[in-house]
Amino acid sequence: MKRLLPAVSAAATIFLVAVCLRPAITAVGPLLPQISATEGLGEAAQGLLGALPLLAFALVSPQVHRVSGRLGMERAVLVALLVLAAGTLARSYSGHAGLWAGTLIIGCAIAVGNVLVPAIVKRDYAADVSRATGFYTAFITVSASLASAIAVPVADAVDWRLSLALWAGLALVVAAAWAPRARGPAVIETGGPRGDVAVWRQPRAWLITAFMGLQSTCFYVFVTWLPTIEIAGGVSERTAGVHLFVFQGMGILGGLAIPVLLREPGRRSLGALVASLPVIVAVAGLLLAPGLAVLWAAIAGLGQGASLVAALTLISLGGRTSAETTRLSGMAQSLGYLLAAGGPVAAGVLAERTGAWRATLVMVVVLGVLQAVAGLAAGRVPRGQTLGSRS
Structure with a gap:
């Protein structure tokens, strides 16, 4: 027992890393009016500022396996946490240029965590990857929701710069907790000389990538536009904000529930389908019965939380080794x-x-259907077969 507890404690620090992967981003949205007033940003610039971390994810993710291949995964995560703290401080206190440069640095640092955490979960929780992934995404969702909730109150009490900068402290605390894992010799797995080619040429890898991309697209459409869509339908601004909080909160429940359908290889297609359906139902509800907006927000949140866990589980279980999983994670993300x-x-x-939101909602329904189809196909992995296996 004395040996077991330190091992469990060390493995559990991965969930602390998860807490750092969204607050620096989700705190920005509620503060955009204050940021734009100070920095003179127009609507287009505000949209670009919000999209910049996602673009950084896209650019950096395929290269993360090279960093982890040189440093080892533990050291790469530690460096990412320190860079995240530096970027968060630079964004607040380095002037107008620092606002943009810091935001880009934040996106690059978080991309490293996004890619490596599924590989570490696969390695440390091999006996129950889907459940561990559910807890990991719950930590992400809780911290993201908390950051959104306290951003404005802190800014009103002090200013928006401190409201954003305080998350640098969280990254430093988690880095200190993670540091013991990075002190030993770097454990570096290799995926073979043709590992990169094998992943990018595997049809199943593309299906997993499609599922990951479609669920992410639906999520960010909801986060960005759900309050506006509801306000256009007659919901007050305050109520629409509450509904967005409900959306994010229900994501925690969806993420914790879906692993039941993801543990067995033969049920993963069903799990991916079940995770996808609530979004389709919710958007259809917004089209047909907009007066029940809070119900549709809750249902959409369940689906989004479940879909993220399903996507990360498919990634974690997709490779034969941690190195191969890292490559798949980089590709998919x-x-x-x-x-x-x-x-x-x-x-x-x-x-x-079009002058209305109906076309947008129809677009999301189509994306949800495509997500369900991709999930069904990606989940059909014969027992014992992974991306690297040959049929």
């Missing part, structure tokens, strides 16, 4: 977040061109 960055923009363009 690079292309997935590139697609996600365009989703809110496309949604806004459709609304502007």
